[in-house]
Amino acid sequence: MSTHAEDDVIAPVPVAGSPAASPAPNADRAVASRTREFDNPRLRKDFAEQDAFLYLEDFLAPEVTAQLVHSARALLDEVNRNYLPGHKQGGSVSRHTIDRRAPFIAELYRSKELIGWLEQLSGDKLQVSPADDPHAYALYYYTRPGDHIGWHYDTSYYDGRRYTLLLGVIDESSCRLDYELHTRNPDVADQPGSVQIPPGGLVFFDGDKLRHRITPAGANEMRVSLTFEYVTDPNMRPWRRFISNMKDAIAYFGFRQVFRQMTQRGKDSA
Numbered sequence: 001m002s003t004h005a006e007d008d009v010i011a012p013v014p015v016a017g018s019p020a021a022s023p024a025p026n027a028d029r030a031v032a033s034r035t036r037e038f039d040n041p042r043l044r045k046d047f048a049e050q051d052a053f054l055y056l057e058d059f060l061a062p063e064v065t066a067q068l069v070h071s072a073r074a075l076l077d078e079v080n081r082n083y084l085p086g087h088k089q090g091g092s093v094s095r096h097t098i099d100r101r102a103p104f105i106a107e108l109y110r111s112k113e114l115i116g117w118l119e120q121l122s123g124d125k126l127q128v129s130p131a132d133d134p135h136a137y138a139l140y141y142y143t144r145p146g147d148h149i150g151w152h153y154d155t156s157y158y159d160g161r162r163y164t165l166l167l168g169v170i171d172e173s174s175c176r177l178d179y180e181l182h183t184r185n186p187d188v189a190d191q192p193g194s195v196q197i198p199p200g201g202l203v204f205f206d207g208d209k210l211r212h213r214i215t216p217a218g219a220n221e222m223r224v225s226l227t228f229e230y231v232t233d234p235n236m237r238p239w240r241r242f243i244s245n246m247k248d249a250i251a252y253f254g255f256r257q258v259f260r261q262m263t264q265r266g267k268d269s270a
């Protein structure tokens with residue numbers, strides 16, 4: 001037990017035009033308060049049996065979910081909208097905006113408790129994504145009728161594996177995460193599934209193994225999810241970096257968000 005209550009909180013960043021949030025919880029403690037209650041050997045077995053996929057409908061501590069909901073609503077004015085006919089329609093807020101306006105999310109992403117627990121599940125040593133990857137942590141918004149993303153894999157452009165952690169933040173929608181397990185394994189029949197991720201729920205998977213989509217939002221619906229990406233090897237070959245950046249600029253965050261980092265990278269690492 002801590003004898004220093006002030007260590008448990010980080011002052012929230014005031015957001016213009018939105019009500020003040022409660023003080024942000026301590027990310028490590030909040031994660032540990034949940035993960036120590038789980039049957040972790042069982043979850044690890046489930047993850048492996050589902051070909052590197054796990055869904056938990058109740059993962060985050062309530063105070064963490066509340067903080068994320070506050071941030072998601074406060075960042076509505078920062079959403080970058082994208083439309084790729086036949087594949088994707090929706091909005092996103094990149095890590096660069098999150099760093100500026102919702103630093104608790106960045107702290108949660110780097111939580112040693114969270115990363116350690118994901119390592120237990122996956123059996124892999126995980127690292128945070130490099131500083132110039134706008135997907136490292138990002139919010140995805142489905143706020144207009146038809147917002148969706150079609151069937152895809154979260155392909156790793158890195159030299160190693162890339163894992164996706166999806167956290168439910170707001171779900172006032174009929175959107176579902178449809179998925180197919182074992183599609184890369186010729187010895188096991190494909191296994192379809194479908195979940196709705198409530199606030200505080202989690203999906204964790206190897207991006208190259210899980211075929212998945214988000215079904216279209218209806219009228220007057222709103223869904224926001226938070227994605228964290230972890231890698232086993234942060235190196236990326238230059239031509240893959242180019243493809244990855246172009247994809248991010250067109251399909252997600254816009255050219256300014258993606259390519260401004262290329263000019264700032266030198267500064268940041270200095």
Ligand SMILES: [Fe+2]
Nearest residue numbers: 152153154212
């Ligand atoms: Fe995806």
